[in-house]
Amino acid sequence: MIFLCWSPPSRQEQKACVDNAGVFNYDSKYKGATAKHAWKIKQDRELSENGFLVNHARVLVGSGVETFEKGKRALQNWRHFSLNWAFVDPKTPIQRGVKFCVCSKAIFPWLLMPLEVVYVDESRSAVASFSFGSGTLQGHLLAGEERFSITMDEKNDVWYEILSFSKPANFLSLIGYPYVLLKQKHFACDSTLAMQKHLSAK
Template sequence: MPELTYPEVGATAGALPDGYRHVRIRRTIGRGRDAFERAGDDLLRGEAQKRAGVDISLSQVPLRVGTTVRMRLPLGFLAFSAPCRVVWAERTAERAGFAYGTLPRHPLRGEERFELRLLPTGDVCFSITAFSAPGRWFTRLGAPLVRVVQTRMIRRYLDALVEHSPEERSRDER
């Protein structure tokens, strides 16, 4: 089994390590237990990535520690392989999420954490925490473009789990 490409495994759970680009973003995506359960199911099936336009295959569903995540990221006429391994996964009554770390051949090196929380107010919050640095020659060379693409993908991940009204869900299922 290939080794992760960074030493700070699990750091998205706390203080982010120096020497990387940091991302911490949070968004309210819905309200109530049903919205939380639906989003949790989707998140642990890789739906945030799929709905964001990533071609993804998972070695296990739902995601759990040790799951291999193979993504293919389209960028114009190019596509990049982005293999990862899940290093943390949890599902409780108020929290659902996972974090994956980069494997060899990923364009970056680092970790990304996707976490849902059902707050006492009833709001369902989706947060993404990440640290990353270029992992290949072309991501070092194209670092400014990589930051733009990464920011765009994180926004797409956040949008992917937004709760839709019952009418919108019904229309989507047709």
């Protein structure tokens, strides 16, 4: 089951995708795994032995409390998906259990990829952070989980981070996996640029 659309998907089409998507398409024992530090995920032998590849990007986007708070609001409003070839409905609430679609332009059609928010985490300790992780549902090209986070460290530097693990979920993504991996790298680059542009704007 794959969800396709020949033009940018409307909210009704996104809702239909979510309504027809199944349950999580990856093992429940990995649910919430992206809440761990990136180095732990990268060193997890079980993930790699089960065919998952880890994708990680962490970029400095500014400094100070104001930048952190602006970055947090940006994630909550899906600014990191404000791309001309990929988007999420910005009205989608970031709450555990909420299902949503990532709409991505492929070579010809648009792909609608269903996910569900697995966790939302916010910390106000020595390191301030806001993050959320989403797991793939049946109907998604990939099987796995992805986390987006904004963090302010002890030096008041603010970092935007993307962490995911995934593997092909069906035959189409298996034969096109090199292209899928390229799109993941492309997304990490474009999403980072979108966040940097948004946070630097006055």
